[in-house]
Amino acid sequence: MDLKQLEYIVKIAEENNITRAAEKLFITQSALNQQLLKLEKELGAPLFVRSRNNWHLTEAGEIYVDHAKRIMRLKKDAYSRIKDIIGAKEGKLTIGLTPERGTDMFAAIYPAFYKLYPHVKIEPLEMPVKQQQLEISRGQLDIGFLTLQDFQKTDDCYIPIGCEPIILAVPQAHPLAHKGGKLGEALPPIPLSALAADSFAIMQQGSTLREIYDRLTAEEGVEPNILLESRSCRTLFEMVAEGICCSVIPMSYAKPDAGVSFFALSPNPVWEVAASYKKGSYLSLAARELIALSAGYWSGRLTGQS
Structure with a gap:
């Protein structure tokens, strides 16, 4: 079995396009297509349904690519084990x-x-x-x-x-800020329902932190106003430090002496x-x-x- 051929077919499947696959493999599209046609002739079955911009696997192609990935992984694992044994x-x-x-x-x-x-x-x-x-x-x-x-x-x-606690950060001007704690000390607990009327900066949909936030609000039956969605936890903290809104952040992003008060969330979520x-x-x-x-x-x- 030609291991290079396995790599070629897997790359076409990953890119869903033979042109992009050839570019990633640093070979010509013609050469890659010849390899594919040769293999399909050998197998007696097409591996891809061809279209101009979207190639997708046939049932036979799904089987081939699944086993090809396993073989490629086995090869890599074997090489890694041998190199570890000989100290390379x-x-x-x-x-x-x-x-x-x-x-x-x-x-x-x-x-x-x-x-x-x-x-x-x-x-x-x-x-x-x-x-x-x-x-x-x-x-x-x-x-x-x-x-x-x-x-x-x-x-x-x-x-x-x-393990890292997920905590609540509120601006210093917030009515509840005086009840908050400082980093390095045990933070006072607070439910999100106590801030149901506040605006929040939170992570964008699809992030693990956003899923945690959504679970917390669903469990408490609250829907605080979402002022800003970001891909950056640093941005979330800066929005709080600027006094714009509240946020739920991992503790490692919190900074002392930034005009922010901190609370432990109930029921003490950690990730x-x-x-x-x-x-x-x-x-x-x-x-x-x-x-x-x-x-x-x-x-x-x-x-x-x-």
């Missing part, structure tokens, strides 16, 4: 990082990783949690570094790194900082070291914020 500290890791905090973490831990594994190339990809989970399931990410609650986990593997990888795949020694460095980073960050 080389290879490549493709990792997912959440925007802002994920890239901050990577910048902090990469120098230490590089000293240990200078010949392991890391390809960091910044993407939301849901996209990371999808790419992990497809075998496109070796590790995803993400934040979520148990109900948001997939069937893939998760290694706990730390897990975790590393995730495809179920059944091999986690190399380099990958494990990267996760260990991540755990050390978050241990300091979360302890310092609690």
